[in-house]
Amino acid sequence: MIKVGIIGVGTVGTSVAQILKDNADVISARAGCEIVVKRGVVKNLAKDRGLDIVITDDIDDVLNDPEIDIVVELMGGVEEPFEVVKKALKGGKAVVTANKALLAYHRYELAELAKDIAFEYEASVAGGIPIINALRDGLSANHIESIMGIMNGTCNYMMTKMTNEGVAYDDILKESQELGYAEADPSFDVGGYDAAHKLLILASIAYGIDAKPEDILIEGIENVSQDDIGFAKEFGYAIKLLGIAKKDKNEVELRVHACLISQDEMIAKIDGVMNGISVVGDKVGETLYYGAGAGGDATASAVVANIIDIARSGKSTPMLGFDKPMEGKLTLKAPENIRSKYYLRINVSDKTGVLARITKLFEDNNISIETMLQRPASSDSANLLFSTHIALERDIQTMMKEIEALDFVNSAPVMIRIV
């Protein structure tokens, strides 16, 4: 019998306990032994969770219990859970977590501590989709060329509604908050940070690359408007918030931002709160993984799968996929050196000479225009819509500042990268 302690019995923790009970038949048949929750740790002992597990408010009741084999960390945060899981690992207990923030900051220190004991984290990326499993084990024969994915269901829900129903950004944000998809402070989701944490975890498994959120390009969807959605639809694109990891010789670029992506791509067809991650390997080609990226039961499904793995075989795979560092290690590409195609929307006063002045800036910055459209925006202003050929991020950023400084430009230009 394997005994589990759950630290943090909120939505996911409750689902973990419930699944271990509801599905005990199939779980014990697969694991080869019974798996039971010995104790759960909560902050508020008075709250009824409708579960028949023993509850405590002292984490040490789990960490110091010699009968507990596996600690499930679902408390949230970064430094506090880091201390807790370090103690658990040092005490010889396997750890399962769904905490992407913890991993975004401390995964390499944890991998060092978890050399001989299992530390699993399937639920930390894309909830119920077994993407860690696929990338670390299923695709291990490949050099990973790229990872590109919808890693945040809130943003994808909002973009889908804006596209299919023409809802304005502010209205759909409000609706998402009412539905519980977005937090009262939505910036962690709509600002791209949640997706960035997940991308960093995947990048470690694919490339062995050590980066923190502050090292990479992170933008959100706050500036995407119906004007942009309309242009995208007209030209056969969808707009999605994507996490992207891409190998370019010995460098890896990591970035999270809104993207224009061809409607023909599988990723573009993923709508609503669902997540989907495309991984291209040098041998396998493109593979794609789709499913629920959040929600108590879907996330808990991944947590319990990790518990079953550990019950079956203890430590079987290096935590981040690499047993020893790669020779000739890959390094992080500086964000300003990223190359991409770009879409730009510039709102200008309707005067003569405007287009000439702006296109001159494209030329001065070595940015080649692929398509250009002018559309009236109001009685005396127009939207200039550009798509570029491949250009350098640094040049685009410079040009954007120059454009914004022009007296006939009414607001900061909107830029969305095209993939």
Add this chain to the structure above:
Amino acid sequence: MIKVGIIGVGTVGTSVAQILKDNADVISARAGCEIVVKRGVVKNLAKDRGLDIVITDDIDDVLNDPEIDIVVELMGGVEEPFEVVKKALKGGKAVVTANKALLAYHRYELAELAKDIAFEYEASVAGGIPIINALRDGLSANHIESIMGIMNGTCNYMMTKMTNEGVAYDDILKESQELGYAEADPSFDVGGYDAAHKLLILASIAYGIDAKPEDILIEGIENVSQDDIGFAKEFGYAIKLLGIAKKDKNEVELRVHACLISQDEMIAKIDGVMNGISVVGDKVGETLYYGAGAGGDATASAVVANIIDIARSGKSTPMLGFDKPMEGKLTLKAPENIRSKYYLRINVSDKTGVLARITKLFEDNNISIETMLQRPASSDSANLLFSTHIALERDIQTMMKEIEALDFVNSAPVMIRIV
């Protein structure tokens, strides 16, 4: 250092050897050790394969070599490879295979022999997509409610071309043969048998159910015509050859056949030679896995991933996912008891009273009509197109025979199940 022997150095075997060489850097970093091919077994020693591995034409040179740790079986067939892998396992060697036919017939005997030694087979289903991995490990916390997938790239290529380009069945079959997607005798693919072998493997992992190809409903795409494709498109459906496993109380239905599936479903959006498998778990909801289902490198990617797994941890997971049988085992539903919605196309001579006679047969057989359309087929014949509400397979089969016997019915009615 792990030493591998490859039995059968054809397209996939050559790719396996090539990947182990090309990607040795990342493979050894992930596996924690070097992995080399010690010997390959071929039938024709004279043929140059452009590889620098030692070649023999005697299988025993691999089976009896104490230095070889892992035997990769890629010889094809059923009984001959069965004898070979039995010998390998009994000799203490781990086995990796891509052979779905071997598993469709002998997986339970092999699981018995492989209780304490690794026997892996990721490449046997959906080529490069790590679906065994996902189902056996990633979704292990779930009761699997259903599996539904495009498991044969040849059929999907043909259906896609028929749908998008209006090509006739016979023409696209010829083209597929010229492109090497279909064999000279295409019946194994277009008859649904290849997909059935894969479905049986997945059903064992999901349900622990023991069935052979002859126990389940298997139909192909041979009778799908442009008439049916046109109707499907008009009503928002795609036609796909699907393998389906579905739990219904204590029974599991297993079937392979052409399906009408709503264009909104992710599975319906998978085009060309690509494979895609949707798995619904009671906790995780729907997850979907997409990628190349065939081809030397994609298939070899899965074979090498299995080799890396074994190098990392030896035997870590029960071969078919269950360490011990489930209590209250699930049983196979008899094909005639399957319930589905159906599409029927009946070519009739254009006479009075025809529709009344046919709709009476629906009534007599307890089959409720959902939609009905009549379309002219030629100057003196018409196509009657029906879709039904949920009906019983047995009743549909009875009615189809009765319809075919009517003097004004010009050919056997076409029936396609709707999912």
